Amino acid sequence: NAGVTQTPKFQVLKTGQSMTLQCAQDMNHNSMYWYRQDPGMGLRLIYYSASEGTTDKGEVPNGYNVSRLNKREFSLRLESAAPSQTSVYFCASAGIALNEQFFGPGTRLTVL
Amino acid sequence: QKEVEQNSGPLSVPEGAIASLNCTYSDRGSQSFFWYRQYSGKSPELIMFIYSNGDKEDGRFTAQLNKASQYVSLLIRDSQPSDSATYLCAVRHSGSARQLTFGSGTQLTVLP
Numbered sequence: 001n002a003g004v005t006q007t008p009k010f011q012v013l014k015t016g017q018s019m020t021l022q023c024a025q026d027m028n029h030n031s032m033y034w035y036r037q038d039p040g041m042g043l044r045l046i047y048y049s050a051s052e053g054t055t056d057k058g059e060v061p062n063g064y065n066v067s068r069l070n071k072r073e074f075s076l077r078l079e080s081a082a083p084s085q086t087s088v089y090f091c092a093s094a095g096i097a098l099n100e101q102f103f104g105p106g107t108r109l110t111v112l
Numbered sequence: 113q114k115e116v117e118q119n120s121g122p123l124s125v126p127e128g129a130i131a132s133l134n135c136t137y138s139d140r141g142s143q144s145f146f147w148y149r150q151y152s153g154k155s156p157e158l159i160m161f162i163y164s165n166g167d168k169e170d171g172r173f174t175a176q177l178n179k180a181s182q183y184v185s186l187l188i189r190d191s192q193p194s195d196s197a198t199y200l201c202a203v204r205h206s207g208s209a210r211q212l213t214f215g216s217g218t219q220l221t222v223l224p
Contacts, residue, residue, distance in 0.1 A: 050210055101212065
């Protein structure tokens with residue numbers, strides 16, 4: 001089992017460009033999450049999805065959109081990237097008990 | 113705003129000593145508490161979690177909850193250099209079963 005996978009691992013964008021971060025899990029989990037991690041700020045929830053077809057905003061959703069394509073995949077889109085979106089992005093998934101979130105390896109995004 | 117606070121450290125302890133990490137939370141109705149470990153450049157991984165009804169010991173790790181003072185602690189006995197990492201506290205607040213709020217993390221260094 002690969003667990004939670006994310007692509008790409010690194011990305012550099014110019015201000016105003018768009019991109020989609022991909023996430024997939026093979027653990028048959030219902031819940032999936034997108035976080036960003038900035039120095040000294042911990043992990044902040046951007047969006048989450050409790051099940052296929054549903055998404056909800058987290059703490060910092062502005063500037064992002066998400067799609068729960070199917071049970072396995074949950075993508076995060078930046079429509080018009082800004083330097084403030086420079087961060088490390090983590091995708092996570094959790095099973096029914098919600099007692100453990102499994103994290104992907106992260107995407108390091110730089111917006112110039 | 114439901115908050116989780118951690119001392120960012122760095123906290124240094126000698127090898128073999130007990131490392132004590134603390135985390136305070138603002139929501140008195142919080143129901144479960146999680147400790148994640150994150151090595152530099154890696155993704156968070158769960159160490160242990162406890163519910164609001166008791167403490168837990170797992171090998172060298174003990175998680176303790178003080179509900180009256182609204183803090184949770186992680187004790188690491190017989191600390192090893194391999195324990196050197198950032199430790200993230202996360203709380204599941206009342207009314208948000210699927211979401212965790214993370215603290216900013218405490219950086220621990222175990223000196224050989």
